[in-house]
Amino acid sequence: MSWWMEEPLRMIQCNLRETDGGLDPEKLVQTVKGFDANTLMVGAGGISAFYPTELPFQRRNPYLKGDLLGELTRLCHRNGLRLIARFDFSKADAAFLPEHPDWFYQTGDGRRVVFNGMAHTCVNGRYQRELSLEILREVLERYPVDGIFFNMFGYQTRDYSERYYGLCQCENCKARYLDFCGRELPSSEEDPDIGRYRSFQKKTVSEMLDKIHATVKSIRPEVAVCTYTDHQVDIIRSESNTALSRPLPQWLYSASDQVMRVRGSFSEKVSANCAINAADIFWRFMGVSPSQTRLRLWENLASGGGLDFCIIGVFDGYPETAAFAGVREVFSFQKAQEKIFAQLTSLAEIVLIYPEDPALEAEYRGIFRMLKEAHLPFDVVKASCVADRLPHSRYRLVILPGVGVDPALLPESAAVIATSGAFTDRPDVLKTLFGAETVRTVPENQGAYLLAEDKSLWKRMPERDRVLLAGLIRLCRFAGETALPYLPPAPYGPPECCELGEASEFSGLGFFRSENHVAALLPWDAGRLYDCHGFLEHRDVLLDTIDRLGDFSALETDAPPMVETFLDRFPSGELVQLINLTGFNGSSFFEPLPVSGIHISVRLDRNASFSRVTRLRDGAAIPAGRSGDKLCFTACTLAGYDAYRID
Helix, strand or coil: CCHHHHCCCEEEEEECCHHHHHCCHHHHHHHHHHCCCCEEEEEEEECCECCCCCCCCCCECCCCCCCHHHHHHHHHHHCCCEEEEEEECCEEEHHHCCCCHHHECCCCCCCCCEECCEEEECCCCHHHHHHHHHHHHHHHHHCCCCEEEECCCCCCCECCCCCECCCCCCHHHHHHHHHHHCCCCCCCCCCCCHHHHHHHHHHHHHHHHHHHHHHHHHHCCCCEEEECCCCCCCEEEEEECCCCCCCCCCCCCHHHHHHHHHHHHCCCCEEEEEEECEEECCEEEEECCHHHHHHHHHHHHHCCCCEEEEEECCCCCCCCCCCHHHHHHHHHHHHHCHHHHCCCEECCCEEEEECCCHHHHHHHHHHHHHHHHCCCCEEEEEHHHHHHHCCCCCCCEEEEECCCCCHHHCCCCCEEEEECCCCCCCHHHHHHHHCEEEEEEECCCCCEEEECCCCCCCCCCCCCCEEEECCCEEEEEECCCEEEEEECCCCCCCHHHCCCCCCCCCEEEEEEECCCCEEEEECECHHHHHHHHCCHHHHHHHHHHHHHHCCCCCEEECCCCCEEEEEEEECCEEEEEEEECCCECCCCECCCCCECCCEEEEECCCCCCCCCEEECCCCCECCEEEECCEEEEECCCECCEEEEEEC
C-alpha cells in the first residue's frame, strides 16, 4: 500500500520566499520535527528554483546557497520525515516574455499579466504543457522526494490583488478551442458558449494532469501527486482559510466539510486540508485566532483527514507564533494515537450529496449544519462520484440538496430526501421516486408561510405553527401523504391591512412509499434559508422529516448543538469524538467554554460484546453500561476536543 494510505499525514508547509534560499536546513528540519510532524512541504521549482537547476527556462533563485532542496530532502529522511516538493507553474519570470510570448496568458486587448516581476503562464502554452514536465523530471531524477504539489493549477484569470483579466485569448487557447469544438474562443464569461468553454477547460486541465501523473509515476511510482483537484492525484489538497472580503459568518465546519467530501467520495485518495495561519493572502504575517487554527486541525483529525498547517517563509524570524502551541497539541495527539487514526472507517448511515454547483452551495451548507447540530453521523459524497460510491453501499438515507442523481445508483431500499430544485429537469423521476408532479413554480414568496399545525409530525415545534418561506417553491401534486400546507403571500402592509393567507391546495412536503423505498420531497430551499438566516424551524422541519422516515443514527447524545460529534469503527472497536465549538460567535474564535455532563449512547450489534470504554487522551477508564443494543456512558468535561474508544 502507498505511504499516503498507510500513514496519517502530519504536514507543515513552509511557503518559501526567494530570500529563504540561504536558510539553515538543519534548523528548519529540527523545528518541524519538534511539532511531531511527519512531512515537510517546501518550494522546489517553477516560479523560482530552490535547487541548482540546469534548465534554461527556469529561474534560479538568486538567494540560493548550495543545493537547498537536496539538503532538506536528505535531512528529512535522516530524521524520519517525508518531503513534498512544491511547484508553481502558473507564473514564470517576466524576463522570458520577449523571447517566448507563446508561453503566457494574454488578455483580449493583447496585454500580459505581470505581478512583482512574474508573468501569468497559460495552461495551453508550451511552458506548462511541455517544459514543466522537464522541470519535474529534473527534480525527480535528482532527489528522492516523497511527493510533489502544484500550486494554483489550471486557468488563472486573477492576479494576487484579485484583479480580474478575463478569459485567456492567447493563440494557443484559440487554436486548441477551435480543435476542440470547431468554434471561436469565447471572449467573456457572458458568452452564450461559456458552458462549452467550461468543458474545454476541464478537458485541457485533465489532459495536463494525465501528463503529470504519467511522468511522475514513470520515474518514481512511490511519489505522491497532490494539488487542488481530484483527477490523477493521490493527495487532494484543500484549504481552510479566511479572507477579509468574504461575507460573514465564517463557515464553522470548513475543515470537516473539506475532509468529508474527500473521504466519502474516494477510497484510494486522502485529504490534506491546510489550516492556513495567515489572516488573509494580503496579510500573510498575521495569523487568525489560535483557537480557530486548533479547531480546524481537530476537525481535520476527527473527520478522517490528514493534518496540514502552513506559514509564509520559515519559523526562524516568523513574527506570528501564537498558534504554534495548538498545532503541536493536535499533531502530538495524532502521533500518539496514529494506529487508530490510520484505520478508522465511518459508521454513518446517512449520506449527503455534495452538488458541486456553486448555486447550490448554501442549500448544501444549511443541511450540513442541520445534521451536525443534531449529532446525526453522516458522510459526504460528491455528485460526480455517486456512481462509484452509492450503489451497494451501507447508506440507509440519501439526502439530495437541490441536486438530482440517477435513481438506479441509489442504495437498495434506502430512504431519500430531496430539497429545492432537485430533479427539476427529470419529471419522470419526480413521479416514480416521489410521486410528485410539478404544476408551476413560484419564484418569490415574500410574506408566504408553510403551515406546521400537526404536532404528531412536527414534534420539534410545539409552540410554532408557521414556517417562514422566502424565495422559490415548486408547487407539486403529490400522490402520497402531504404536510406543510402552502400559505401564499397575503397583504403585509400597512398594519391596518395585514392578513394571514389561507392554505392553498399545495404543500411544502410530500411523502411517497413504494415497494422498495420511502422518499420525501421538500420543493423549496430549506437548507439555503437555514444557512442564510438560521431560523430553527427550517432545521426542525428537516429533522422531523428524517425521524418520520426512520432511525438512521447509531449515536445519540444530549450534547448541545455547538458540540460536533463523530462515530467511527477501528479494528477492535468504535471511536466517539467530540469537538467543542462554543468559542465561535460568527466572526471571532475564542477558547471554547467547558461542557459537562454529556451523555452518549452508541448502538452496537446485539451480538457484540464490549470490554471497556476509555478516554483516548489519557487512557482513563470510563464507567459504561449496556441497555439492549445501546452502550451508554457520560463523557468527561469537554474542553476543546476529546475522544473515547469502545473496545
